[in-house]
Amino acid sequence: MEDLATVGTTVHQARRRRPPRSVGAPRAVVVVLGGILAAWALGACTATESCVSWADFPDDASRTEQATLVVDATVVEQAGTRSMFGDEANVWEVEVDAVLTGDVDPGERIEVVSTPPTCSSETYPEGDPLDVEGEVRLYLQDAASFQIPGSGTGWALITPFDGVGEVPEVP
Known part of the structure; x- marks a missing residue:
C-alpha cells in the first residue's frame, strides 16, 4: 500500500x-x-505476418515452368495444419495419379501445404483450393524456395491462386 x-x-x-x-x-x-x-x-497485416504479393501465371505453360513438381492427383484427406507466413495453413495428403514434371511416382502419397494468400482476416477467404473432390492438376514447389521467412519446407502450391488446376480432358 x-x-x-x-x-x-x-x-x-x-x-x-x-x-x-x-x-x-x-x-x-x-x-x-x-x-x-x-x-x-x-491493414490486415500484423507484425507476425508476411504479406505476400503473388505472381500471376496466366496459363498452364507458365505455371508448369514455375513449378518443380506438376502432378495430376486426388486429394485424399486433410493431414493437419502448419504455420506458414503467420497463418495456420492446411496440409493435405494427396495421391499422385500421373507425373508431368518432377520426381515422384504414380501411386505415391505426398503431403501438400495449401499456400495461404496472407493478409486477410481468414486463412482462406475464398476457400481452401485443395478442399476439392476428384482429380486435379497440382503445381508445386518446395516451400523453402519461396525464400520468405515463415514459409517452411515441403511441397506447397506455387501460389494460392494458381497452384490447383483442372486436369485437361483427353479427346
Whole structure:
C-alpha cells in the first residue's frame, strides 16, 4: 500500500508542473486517433505476418515452368495444419495419379501445404483450393524456395491462386 501511495503522489506532483492546455484536442483523443490511423495503415497485416504479393501465371505453360513438381492427383484427406507466413495453413495428403514434371511416382502419397494468400482476416477467404473432390492438376514447389521467412519446407502450391488446376480432358 505504501508504494502505491508514493507512486500516486509522484504522478500527482508531476501533473501539477505541466502548463495548462488552453487549445487543441485532448491527449486521449489524439492517442486514439493515432492508433486508428496506424491500424488502418497496416491493414490486415500484423507484425507476425508476411504479406505476400503473388505472381500471376496466366496459363498452364507458365505455371508448369514455375513449378518443380506438376502432378495430376486426388486429394485424399486433410493431414493437419502448419504455420506458414503467420497463418495456420492446411496440409493435405494427396495421391499422385500421373507425373508431368518432377520426381515422384504414380501411386505415391505426398503431403501438400495449401499456400495461404496472407493478409486477410481468414486463412482462406475464398476457400481452401485443395478442399476439392476428384482429380486435379497440382503445381508445386518446395516451400523453402519461396525464400520468405515463415514459409517452411515441403511441397506447397506455387501460389494460392494458381497452384490447383483442372486436369485437361483427353479427346
